Amino acid sequence: MKDTYTYQIGENLYVNLTNRCTNRCTFCVRSKKTYEGYSLWLQGGEPTVEQIAAEIGDPKRYREVVFCGFGEPTCRLREMLSLCDTVHARGGKTRVNTNGHGSLIAGKDVAPLFAGKLDGVNISLNAPTKEAYDALCRPQIPNAFEGMLAFAKSCKRCGLNAWFSVVDCIGSEKLAACRALAEEVGIPLRVREMIE
Numbered sequence: 001m002k003d004t005y006t007y008q009i010g011e012n013l014y015v016n017l018t019n020r021c022t023n024r025c026t027f028c029v030r031s032k033k034t035y036e037g038y039s040l041w042l043q044g045g046e047p048t049v050e051q052i053a054a055e056i057g058d059p060k061r062y063r064e065v066v067f068c069g070f071g072e073p074t075c076r077l078r079e080m081l082s083l084c085d086t087v088h089a090r091g092g093k094t095r096v097n098t099n100g101h102g103s104l105i106a107g108k109d110v111a112p113l114f115a116g117k118l119d120g121v122n123i124s125l126n127a128p129t130k131e132a133y134d135a136l137c138r139p140q141i142p143n144a145f146e147g148m149l150a151f152a153k154s155c156k157r158c159g160l161n162a163w164f165s166v167v168d169c170i171g172s173e174k175l176a177a178c179r180a181l182a183e184e185v186g187i188p189l190r191v192r193e194m195i196e
């Protein structure tokens, strides 16, 4: 099956920049290699900016162009930001679904770089404490939970349209604690269904 660089679900176009990720979430769909009938596990290498830009075409055909894919889009920060400019220049809207590790990966605060590039920043919170986060998301880098929270706070400071997301299967107690944490950080929390 051919590698999928972009794929449409509903009114959105999703961009699959990389397989790389700093987490190994227990609920991740990556282990299945395909999603919604698309082969998202990139076997032939990561796509170039030019390849993605060509596939996006006219972004006004979609509600949003979403950097998501099987991996963590901020592993390819430069390429993602460059494609945001392309989408905006063509009149489209952008969003990233991120695990919030971009600053840890880059070794600097990357939230300020998102200003004017990403119209929406969806940060996977997934758990209200470091212990619960580490058990669920199995991060491969140190201080992943703290780094994710620091990134979220920086998004808030930069005035970005950012929110936390959490999967609905974590239980009501943890959900309530996630709500309290999101309030503390000052960004909304959205609860999403777990993908089976």
Ligand code: SF4
Binding pocket: 021, 022, 023, 024, 025, 027, 028, 029, 030, 070, 071, 072, 099, 124, 137
């Ligand atoms: S952060 Fe996202 S891509 Fe990475 S392992 Fe978790 S669910 Fe999968």
